[in-house]
Amino acid sequence: MKAEIVSIGTELLLGEITDTNAAYLAxxxxxxxxxxxxxxxxxxxxxxxxxxxxxGWSRSDILLxxxxxGPTEDDLTRETIAKLTGEKMAIxxxxxxxxxxxxxxxxxxxxxxxxxxxxxxxSAKALPNPVGTAPGWFVEKxxxxxxxxxxxxxxxxxxxxxxxxxxxxxxxKAGILVRRTLKVTGISEGAIDELCGELLRSTNPTIGVYxxxxxxxxxxxxxxxxxxxxxxxxxxxxxxxxxxxxQYLWGADEETMPSVVGKMLQERRLTLATMxxxxxxxxxxxxxxxxxxxAYYKGGLVTYSTDAKVANGVDPxxxxxxxxxxxxxxxxxxxxxxxALKADIAIGIxxxxxxxxxxxxxxxxxxxxxxxxxxxxxxxxxYPGTRLDIKNRAATNAIFQLRKTLLDLQGT
Amino acid sequence: MKAEIVSIGTELLLGEITDTNAAYLAxxxxxxxxxxxxxxxxxxxxxxxxxxxxxGWSRSDILLxxxxxGPTEDDLTRETIAKLTGEKMAIxxxxxxxxxxxxxxxxxxxxxxxxxxxxxxxSAKALPNPVGTAPGWFVEKxxxxxxxxxxxxxxxxxxxxxxxxxxxxxxxKAGILVRRTLKVTGISEGAIDELCGELLRSTNPTIGVYxxxxxxxxxxxxxxxxxxxxxxxxxxxxxxxxxxxxQYLWGADEETMPSVVGKMLQERRLTLATMxxxxxxxxxxxxxxxxxxxAYYKGGLVTYSTDAKVANGVDPxxxxxxxxxxxxxxxxxxxxxxxALKADIAIGIxxxxxxxxxxxxxxxxxxxxxxxxxxxxxxxxxYPGTRLDIKNRAATNAIFQLRKTLLDLQGT
Numbered sequence: 001m002k003a004e005i006v007s008i009g010t011e012l013l014l015g016e017i018t019d020t021n022a023a024y025l026a027x028x029x030x031x032x033x034x035x036x037x038x039x040x041x042x043x044x045x046x047x048x049x050x051x052x053x054x055x056g057w058s059r060s061d062i063l064l065x066x067x068x069x070g071p072t073e074d075d076l077t078r079e080t081i082a083k084l085t086g087e088k089m090a091i092x093x094x095x096x097x098x099x100x101x102x103x104x105x106x107x108x109x110x111x112x113x114x115x116x117x118x119x120x121x122x123s124a125k126a127l128p129n130p131v132g133t134a135p136g137w138f139v140e141k142x143x144x145x146x147x148x149x150x151x152x153x154x155x156x157x158x159x160x161x162x163x164x165x166x167x168x169x170x171x172x173k174a175g176i177l178v179r180r181t182l183k184v185t186g187i188s189e190g191a192i193d194e195l196c197g198e199l200l201r202s203t204n205p206t207i208g209v210y211x212x213x214x215x216x217x218x219x220x221x222x223x224x225x226x227x228x229x230x231x232x233x234x235x236x237x238x239x240x241x242x243x244x245x246x247q248y249l250w251g252a253d254e255e256t257m258p259s260v261v262g263k264m265l266q267e268r269r270l271t272l273a274t275m276x277x278x279x280x281x282x283x284x285x286x287x288x289x290x291x292x293x294x295a296y297y298k299g300g301l302v303t304y305s306t307d308a309k310v311a312n313g314v315d316p317x318x319x320x321x322x323x324x325x326x327x328x329x330x331x332x333x334x335x336x337x338x339x340a341l342k343a344d345i346a347i348g349i350x351x352x353x354x355x356x357x358x359x360x361x362x363x364x365x366x367x368x369x370x371x372x373x374x375x376x377x378x379x380x381x382x383y384p385g386t387r388l389d390i391k392n393r394a395a396t397n398a399i400f401q402l403r404k405t406l407l408d409l410q411g412t
Numbered sequence: 413m414k415a416e417i418v419s420i421g422t423e424l425l426l427g428e429i430t431d432t433n434a435a436y437l438a439x440x441x442x443x444x445x446x447x448x449x450x451x452x453x454x455x456x457x458x459x460x461x462x463x464x465x466x467x468g469w470s471r472s473d474i475l476l477x478x479x480x481x482g483p484t485e486d487d488l489t490r491e492t493i494a495k496l497t498g499e500k501m502a503i504x505x506x507x508x509x510x511x512x513x514x515x516x517x518x519x520x521x522x523x524x525x526x527x528x529x530x531x532x533x534x535s536a537k538a539l540p541n542p543v544g545t546a547p548g549w550f551v552e553k554x555x556x557x558x559x560x561x562x563x564x565x566x567x568x569x570x571x572x573x574x575x576x577x578x579x580x581x582x583x584x585k586a587g588i589l590v591r592r593t594l595k596v597t598g599i600s601e602g603a604i605d606e607l608c609g610e611l612l613r614s615t616n617p618t619i620g621v622y623x624x625x626x627x628x629x630x631x632x633x634x635x636x637x638x639x640x641x642x643x644x645x646x647x648x649x650x651x652x653x654x655x656x657x658x659q660y661l662w663g664a665d666e667e668t669m670p671s672v673v674g675k676m677l678q679e680r681r682l683t684l685a686t687m688x689x690x691x692x693x694x695x696x697x698x699x700x701x702x703x704x705x706x707a708y709y710k711g712g713l714v715t716y717s718t719d720a721k722v723a724n725g726v727d728p729x730x731x732x733x734x735x736x737x738x739x740x741x742x743x744x745x746x747x748x749x750x751x752a753l754k755a756d757i758a759i760g761i762x763x764x765x766x767x768x769x770x771x772x773x774x775x776x777x778x779x780x781x782x783x784x785x786x787x788x789x790x791x792x793x794x795y796p797g798t799r800l801d802i803k804n805r806a807a808t809n810a811i812f813q814l815r816k817t818l819l820d821l822q823g824t
Contacts, residue, residue: 041452
């Protein structure tokens with residue numbers, strides 16, 4: 001089955017919002033065995049909307065639309081579908097009742113405009129929207145499907161998962177796709193290609209290698225008539241790859257580097273502390289984005305001034321001798337954080353995020369220190385980009401180095 | 413002039429990346445007086461790419477394309493443009509020299525595939541790309557324009573700003589649009605509508621009111637033959653609105669709440685410190701995203717455990733009596749941070765980011781305390797959403813409350 005996505009709304013064409021709905025739906029379709037050939041964005045204009053719908057309806061089997069289901073005159077999705085199918089819209093009393101109940105629960109009188117949202121054409125079924133006012137439309141006619149869903153991403157995702165995806169799954173004939181992503185780091189894309197070897201030529205599962213900010217992602221995808229059969233195709237390839245990647249493999253699917261490192265700390269009953277300067281709290285924020293991080297993260301110090309570093313236990317002589325931007329100060333910051341927060345392991349970061357250089361050190365110079373009961377390590381980095389890029393890369397690398405240190409400690 | 417955007421790449425249709433390029437270009441076009449009617453995404457497939465190019469080339473005056481300019485067989489933008497114009501591609505020796513020099517500077521042998529990137533058709537001019545290997549194409553033929561730009565956002569933006577925008581500005585006939593955004597907070601959208609009054613019906617400048625995460629944005633847009641004339645149209649309306657919004661107005665255009673509050677602190681020669689629990693470093697990170705924040709931000713403490721709070725000067729009796737999640741502890745944290753970091757003003761945040769409730773307090777409960785030389789204030793919040801939503805809203809609100817406190821202090 002061939003699908004096509006149409007995102008509707010003038011705000012998309014003015015660049016006021018980015019169309020994240022299309023990317024979300026696009027990532028879902030392969031799991032249903034549905035091919036996607038076109039995505040388009042069009043404004044709130046009946047002629048242009050009709051042109052896009054008409055073309056999609058003639059060249060594709062499934063048309064997925066988002067937006068244009070609101071109550072105002074600008075919202076033209078329903079009217080355009082009616083024109084496309086040559087059918088007439090009418091108010092459905094059941095839908096009107098639900099809509100009035102929605103406003104009733106909020107103690108709001110329903111504006112009469114909203115009645116548009118209680119209308120259907122004969123070949124459309126209403127898709128309930130418990131998180132908003134606009135129901136979706138699921139139209140089946142002449143062997144083709146057109147689905148109209150609301151534009152707000154929260155409403156769209158809810159309706160897709162609960163109403164649309166299950167319906168399309170029933171109709172999926174070409175089988176479904178299951179995906180599995182293995183995440184590796186510390187090795188080049190070329191070396192990963194070599195390790196994948198003959199598996200790269202496999203057609204089911206397929207294997208793709210992608211460079212990402214957190215390392216290299218190796219994506220396996222298998223097509224089969226159902227999920228269990230697809231998983232059975234992936235399993236032996238995954239086992240081989242895991243063996244070959246060894247220690248370079250750090251996670252799979254939704255796992256992030258901070259969540260994986262958090263799990264390592266928790267399993268070993270180790271606690272963590274941080275003292276950061278140029279990353280200004282981003283490292284702490286990254287660590288605490290992980291649910292349950294309070295089990296191992298004691299806390300952090302953002303010592304943006306030299307005063308604050310010294311007040312929190314950094315030896316002023318180290319700063320005097322080596323400078324604030326130095327490997328020695330980074331490791332001294334880690335030591336001070338470990339002591340002040342009574343943690344088993346600590347990270348210190350100092351560097352120049354910009355816009356101006358500091359102590360004659362160029363923007364992008366970063367030192368990371370890690371201190372633990374058996375010693376300490378330091379790492380130096382030089383990152384390109386803006387202030388925010390440098391903060392991001394420094395915080396990401398600090399977590400990577402922490403994982404490396406934890407692995408080394410395990411090995412000893 | 414009517415424009416159309418085509419984003420090229422199979423990864424867009426697999427939902428592996430979100431098309432931010434289209435939104436960026438879409439937001440730029442109105443400033444050139446160019447209307448945008450369609451955006452489409454298409455995969456790396458010659459037939460479908462030709463279909464989209466052909467339609468765009470016949471219905472629009474300007475076709476802006478991104479992606480498909482790499483060196484591999486998948487990259488088909490150049491070939492498709494050659495087919496569309498009926499012209500032949502040939503290697504341009506000047507471009508080949510530059511390309512080889514690019515690889516030379518990186519001590520990399522140039523793969524022969526990359527020679528594709530040194531090709532042009534007669535009606536195309538090469539657009540230099542100093543931040544990547546793929547030059548752009550600027551094609552003019554039969555009164556129409558087709559621009560091909562690279563897909564990586566950094567390369568695209570550089571080429572747009574330095575090469576494409578200036579060329580299109582020369583050809584802009586319908587005049588240009590200048591925009592100005594006024595940012596307000598602490599007042600409802602309805603009340604803002606009333607304050608705008610008769611100005612909402614103005615057609616040049618136009619005025620639009622938009623709800624955003626950091627308050628309400630009032631956007632003015634004026635069309636004129638040049639920038640100075642457009643600014644002259646905006647000016648009197650802006651003066652009126654500034655007067656009417658008064659203290660609710662906090663910034664304009666690119667200003668963010670943290671940058672505005674940073675400016676206030678710097679002007680008054682006040683220093684800031686933070687102690688945060690549930691936001692886990694996000695508040696410090698938000699403050700230090702502002703370039704130059706080291707001038708007023710002394711530093712912060714991320715006290716994720718009660719131990720860490722007490723070790724950093726929070727009175728254990730306050731925690732004992734009122735609980736960790738309380739207004740009293742929030743203000744006590746602010747006091748402790750102000751003292752420990754020798755700052756003039758400090759913020760404390762404590763709350764429940766989830767996933768589980770704490771001390772019988774529901775997920776989303778947040779207390780903010782602000783302490784300064786003339787006293788202290790507390791604020792309570794209850795935020796919906798995920799762990800990350802709650803962290804974001806709490807940090808955003810803390811900066812809002814800091815601004816309010818600074819305004820109140822000025823008034824006394």
